[in-house]
Amino acid sequence: MSELRKKFFTAPLLKIIKRVLPPISETEREAMEAGEVWWDAELLSGKPDWDQLLGMGPPELNKEEQAFLEGPVEELCRMINDWQISYVDHDIPQHVWDFLRANHFFGIIIPKKYGGLGFSPTAHAEIVTKISTRSTSVGVTVMVPNSLGPGELLLSHGTQEQKDYYLPRLADGRDIPCFALTSPQAGSDAASMIDYGIVCYGEHQGEKVLGMRVNWHKRYITLGPIATVLGLAFKLYDPDHIIGDEEELGITVALVPTDTPGVSIGQRHLPAMQAFQNGPNWGKDVFMPMEWIIGGEENVGKGWEMLMSALAAGRGISLPSLSTGGAKMAARTTGAYARIREQFNVPVGRFEGVQRRLAEIAAIAFVLDSAHKTTTRALDEGRKPAVITAIMKANATCGLRQAIIDAMDIHAGKAIMDGPMNYLGNVYRAVPVAITVEGANLLTRSLMIFGQGAIRCHPYLLKEMLAAENPDQEKGLDELDELLPKHMWFQFKTLCRGVFHGWTLGLFASSPRNVGRAAKYYRQLNRYSAVLTLVTEISLMTLGGELKRKELISSRLGDVLSQLYLLSCTLKRFYDDDHPKDDLPLLEFAMRDGLHKIEVSLLEVFQNFPRPFIGQIMRFLTMPWGHSVHTASDRQAKACAELLLTPSETRDRLTSGVYVGNAGDGVDIVEQAFEKVCASERAREKLKKGGIRALSRGTVEEGLKKNLISDEEAEILYDAADAVEKAIQVDHFDHLGGRSDTVQ
Incomplete structure (x- = not known):
């Protein structure tokens, strides 16, 4: 029976698969093999195992990590003057550089045995988050050596000699690293770089050794202008077949001291008014011994896989x-400002239009923080979920952009006048930098999230594609024959589950136990996990390799997968926090918003599917009733906004990790005004009952004269009025741009 099936079913199908599906290039294969699948595979199974996610527990810091956050990180934030760094000096001052080196901020991920801090991914993330709420430039300076620098590549791929030499020097800041990947011609497409090296013999330290002569031109390299060692990516060739039969050896990564003859470090770029060091570099016929390749000669040509693992950390x-730090800072400061700033004697945060924006900011911060915590918790366990990290990069940076735009709309003139009092402007200018680096979001969204995710997370598809390409046709046929029955059974279950949950609106989908009022949202995620899996199967069957080129379809399906992941993390965070009742408005707003986005993306897939009839069939099978989840109501938005307008544990929990600021700076001034205004609420109500609605020193004096308030209450109101007056001011300068000592 098996032989008959193989002859009359599997063999003809193999020919179809080879014709329909495009061949997998070596670059694509290495990209898919880098990292691993995790919760993304559960979401694309159609029936996610929630016990796996909820059973992880919340992320935690050990005592040493917590002490570092409360000690050196707090002290660093106190030292930082972001206005001075970004607009006056255009550089981090020397005493801050010295502090970063002395406290091993560049060695957060480096093990203690090499002189580093040896902290967990969660601690690494919390450190960068807090610093970034104070200064994007300092945050970037700290994060690059710990994620995009050679340190992680050395830990994963370096020889023991390389580790012993470089890691202690990186940990204490004797060496400042950068990672030189981006070329002017290639951009994010590392496979298209023209930087090259030729295997040859040359002189090194007075001896003739085997090595490479390398030429390159790189740009946009963060820390490049001050780096002492480059992590350099280039294509290596062996035309004389010195080390093997192959001429084109592939992308290779080497560690190159910047004082090597032939290396040129260019002048600085100025990325969007950010002060972190960034610039180009070149190499002209630079000879490097083979031992400079990370991992030595045996890692020749393995650079692409190494790059994928390094980029995943970033x-x-x-x-x-x-991004999470910026969103949380926007939530805290915008809620405070909307509470103290009044129009028509009413806090602007109580206007419905503003409340909707406040709710959106709060929900973005809540979702990003939840996803951030869940992702780093997975990384703590040693996982390397490549697709999920791409989801995080694209959605976190876009979420920050929306949060900052909404925050600036609410602050109005306060946020568009530059100066030390403006705590949003520099974050706003940094957003395009975050969105475009490490693969622009357009590329990440349209090609990576679903394009790689659908294949990597599928239980059978990648194995089938590899079987179809097996040069041993008989062996490939045997592999495919074993896989196809399993795949067909998977398709049948997927069809049943997707149609059933689609037609019943997920009412009968399962949910974990002990999740309380959040159970309905687990059911909806189960529903759309089943729908996405079914739509993915139909799309792959009908479009085959064409799906890879339908970037808009792929993007929308990627958006569905992204929202499923973000909302899963949001539910997990609510579960880890023991279902706090006061956080329900945040949960409801975020879940409704995300589920609505899922429906919009799916309906757009059906509407624009290249085979219109198939698109309508998919809609009929999975979403026959159209939209079933609407965005949060005005009542829910108001409840969510109120969490930012009122002091509470929920507000503090949502914005934990935000550096509130040094006494007298913009964030501190607004926060102090917020606290004083809220503390004076009762006294203010007495004034209003007496017909006095505005808050100023004059109206307080009027209230005293009318015996509406006591002397003690008057002092509280005086303090609040003075604090508000100070908080709403903006910086001003003389006509030459020099700063005045006063604000108005």
């Missing part, structure tokens, strides 16, 4: 940390 920790 995508999963560094940029999401920066």
Whole structure:
């Protein structure tokens, strides 16, 4: 029976698969093999195992990590003057550089035996998050050596000799690293770089040794202008077949001291008014011994795989940390400002239009922080979920952009006048930097999240594609024959589950036990996990390799997968926090918003599917009733906004890790005004009952004269009025741009 099936079913199907599916290039294969799948595979199974996610527990810091956050990180934040760094000096001052080196901020991930801190991914993330709420430039300076620098590559791939030499020097800041990947011609497409090296013999330290002569031109290299060692990516060739039969050896990564003859370090770029060091570098016929390759000669041509693992750390920790910190800072300061700033004698935060924006900011901060915590918790366990880190990078940076835009809308003129009092402007200018680095979000969204995720997370598809490409056709046929029955059974279950949950609106989908009022949202995520899995199967069957080129379809399906992951993390965070009742408005707003986005993306897939009839079939099978989840109601938005307008444990929990600021700076002034205004609420109500609605020293005096308030209450109101007056001011300068000592 098996032989008959193989002859009359599997063999003809193998020919179809080879014709329909595009061949997998070596670069694509290495990218797919880098990292691993995790919760993304559960979401694309159609029936996620929630016990796996909820059973992880919350992320935790050990005593040493917590002490570092409360000690050196707090002290660093006190030292930072972001206005001075970004607009006056355009550089981090020497005493801050010295502090970073002395406290091993560049060795957060380096093990203690090499002189580093040896902290967990969660601690790494919390450190970068807090610093970024104070200064993007300092945050970037700290995050790069710990994620995009050679340190992680050395830990994963370096020889013992390389580790013993470089890691102690990186940990204490004797060496400042950078990672030289981006070329002017290639951009994010590392496979298209033209930087090259030729295997040859040359002289090194007075001896003739086997090595490479390398030429390159790199740009946009963070820390490049001050780096002492480059992690350099280039294509290596062996035209004389010195080390083997192959001429094109592939992408290779080497460690190159910047004082090596032939290396040129260019002048600085100025990325969007950010002060972190960034610039180009070149190499002209630079000879390097083979021992400079990370991992030695045996790692020739393995650079692409190494790059994928290094970029995953930046995508999963560094940029999401920066984005989460920015979103949480926007939530805290915007809620405070909307509470103290009045129009028509009413706090602007009580206007419905503003409340909706406040709710969106709060929900973004809540979701990003939840996903950030869940991702770093997985990294703590040693996982390397490549697709999920891409989801985090794209959605965290876009989430920050939306949060900052909404925050600036609410602050109005306060946020568009530059100066030390403006705590949002520099974050706003940093957003495009975060969105475009490590693979621009357009590329990440359209090609990586679903394009790689659908294949990597599928239980059978990648194995089938590899079987179809097996040069041993008989062996490939045997492998495919074993896989196909399993795949067909998977398709049948997926069809049943997707149609059933689609037609019943997920009412009968399962949910974990002991999740309380959040159970309905677990059911909806189960529903759309089943729907996405079914739509993915149909899309792959009908479009095959064409799906890879339908970037808009792939993007929308990637958006569904992204929202499923973000919302899963949000539910996990609510579960880990023991279902706090006061956080329900945040949960409801975030879940409704995310589920609505899922529905919009799916309906757009059906509407724009290249085979219109198939698109309508998919809609009929999975979403026959159209939209079933609407965005949060105005009542829910108001409840969510109120969490930012009122002092509470929920507000503090949502914005934990935000550096509130040094006495007298912009964030501190607004926070102090917020506290004083809230503390004076009762006395203010007495004034209003007496017909006095505005808050100023004059109206307080009027209230005293009318015996509406006591002397003690008057002092409280005087303090609040003075604090508000100070908080709403902006910086001003003389006509030459020199700063005045006063604000108005």
